[in-house]
Structure formats: structure tokens, C-alpha cells
Amino acid sequence: MDILNIHHVIRHRLSRIETNNFQDKSGCSINGIQSFLFEEGIVRNLDDVEKMIDKLGTIQDYRGYPLQLGIYGFNNFPLSDKILRMKNVRFEFPYQSKPIHKLVSSEPHFVEEERNLIENRFSYLGSSYGTVDIEDWDCFEMDNEGHLVSVVTSWRAIIPLSNESIEHLSNFPHLMNLDIILRFVINEESITNLSLLSNLRKLSINFERDFQQPEL
Numbered sequence: 001m002d003i004l005n006i007h008h009v010i011r012h013r014l015s016r017i018e019t020n021n022f023q024d025k026s027g028c029s030i031n032g033i034q035s036f037l038f039e040e041g042i043v044r045n046l047d048d049v050e051k052m053i054d055k056l057g058t059i060q061d062y063r064g065y066p067l068q069l070g071i072y073g074f075n076n077f078p079l080s081d082k083i084l085r086m087k088n089v090r091f092e093f094p095y096q097s098k099p100i101h102k103l104v105s106s107e108p109h110f111v112e113e114e115r116n117l118i119e120n121r122f123s124y125l126g127s128s129y130g131t132v133d134i135e136d137w138d139c140f141e142m143d144n145e146g147h148l149v150s151v152v153t154s155w156r157a158i159i160p161l162s163n164e165s166i167e168h169l170s171n172f173p174h175l176m177n178l179d180i181i182l183r184f185v186i187n188e189e190s191i192t193n194l195s196l197l198s199n200l201r202k203l204s205i206n207f208e209r210d211f212q213q214p215e216l
Contacts, residue, residue, distance in 0.1 A: 022151035033066060040083075041076045079104045084144035088201075090177065099138045108146040109135060114172060118148070121168045128156040147174035153181055161205075163193055179204040 037043045044053065052058065057070025074093065083091055083104055091100050101108070110118065118134050129137050139157060141150035149167070153159050158181045159169075169175060175197065182205050194203070 005135060032212075040079055042074060043070060077103050081105055081144060084142075087176075090150070090202075097138060098136065099141045101142045102136065106143065108144060110142055110148065111146040114146070114148050117168065117171055122159070125153065125157040125159070128154065141177075143174060148172045148178040149174050150179075151175065152177070152179040155181060166193050166196055175199060176201040178202070179206075181206045 005099060023046075034046075034049055037049060037052075043049050043132050052069060052071065053060070053066055055070045055072070057068070058066050059068040061067050071093070072095070081104055083089075084101060093100070094105060096103060109115070115134065118140065123134075125139050126132065126134060126137055131137075134140060135142075139154065140148060141152075143149045151159070158163050161180065161182055169178065178197065178200055180201075194200075197203075
């Protein structure tokens with residue numbers, strides 16, 4: 001259902017009739033995910049939806065509707081720009097070499113302040129890429145306003161977990177997802193200032209080797 005329609009019908013005397021078409025008894029949208037998949041061209045019919053839900057990599061809620069979808073072999077790009085406006089939804093296309101903002105549109109570009117910070121402090125992450133344009137590096141993702149929202153490093157390009165690196169990352173006010181690989185902890189202080197990343201919603205740390213450090 002279009003957001004404007006929702007805004008309208010909940011104030012209309014017949015709103016219950018209208019919204020019941022899109023909600024279950026808990027008030028959750030049951031058709032929203034299907035509508036989205038059709039609008040984006042990810043599926044063409046209900047059979048495609050069923051095939052997708054049955055695939056590995058799909059997580060379903062108590063009603064059987066997907067919370068996470070495994071989408072493979074999809075190449076109908078560019079996607080709608082509204083994907084970049086979804087604050088609490090993360091899309092992953094694991095077999096694509098470009099970050100999500102490039103799969104949606106060539107716009108926007110990084111805001112100048114954040115671009116300068118990436119180029120000055122995190123340029124070493126681009127050593128494994130064949131381009132100097134940081135907007136083509138799939139370790140970075142931006143939102144529709146050009147702010148960095150996600151950093152996902154690889155085994156070839158690792159951000160050290162240190163006071164300095166965390167302080168630099170804290171200068172990205174919209175950073176919500178950080179996925180890093182840990183080879184070693186420099187010192188115990190490197191653990192404490194993760195609190196500087198106040199807007200972080202998801203933190204993933206992969207350990208390259210086993211080590212004993214109960215504080216972590």
C-alpha cells in the first residue's frame with residue numbers, strides 16, 4: 001500500500017475495511033513484502049514468490065512471511081531509489097561487485113566531508129579494488145543523501161580495531177553497520193571506546209584466529 005494511502009485511510013471512517021486488506025490480526029502488513037517484490041521487478045508472479053520463500057537464506061516470521069530473503073541471480077538493475085531511504089532495512093546482493101547505492105543509481109555521491117575523511121583515513125581499504133573511486137568500493141555503502149551508512153571489510157582489507165580507527169569512524173554520524181575482521185587487539189583500551197559509535201545498529205566482528213582475551 002502506498003504511504004500516502006495509509007495516511008489517508010487511517011483517518012477515514014472506513015479505515016478498518018481498507019487496512020484489513022493489508023494487515024493480520026496483529027496489525028502487521030502481510031501484503032507489503034509481496035507488493036514490494038513486484039514493484040521492484042524481483043518477482044513476476046506468485047510462483048516466483050513461493051520459490052523465493054522456500055530457498056535457503058530466507059528467514060520467516062510466525063506467519064510464514066519473510067523477514068530475510070535469499071535473492072540469487074537477480075540482475076534487474078537499477079532498483080528504485082526508495083531502497084536507499086529505508087533506514088532499518090539492509091539489502092545484500094552477494095554476487096554483485098558494486099555497493100547497493102551503485103545498483104540503485106549513479107546518484108548520490110558521498111558528501112564532501114565524508115569523502116575527504118574516507119580518502120584521508122581509509123584509502124588503504126581500496127588496495128584490492130581496480131579503481132580509485134571510493135564510490136565503487138563495495139566495502140562502503142551510502143544512503144540517498146550521500147552519507148556513509150555501512151562499512152564491511154574483507155580478509156584482504158582490514159580495519160584495525162584501535163582507538164584511532166574508532167575515533168575516525170565516529171565522524172560518520174549515519175554509520176549504522178560495521179562488519180570488521182579482527183587479527184589482534186592492540187590493547188584493552190581499544191575495546192572501551194566502541195561506545196563512540198553511538199548510532200551503530202549492527203556490529204559484527206570476525207576473528208581471524210583464536211585468542212584468549214576475556215575482556216573482549
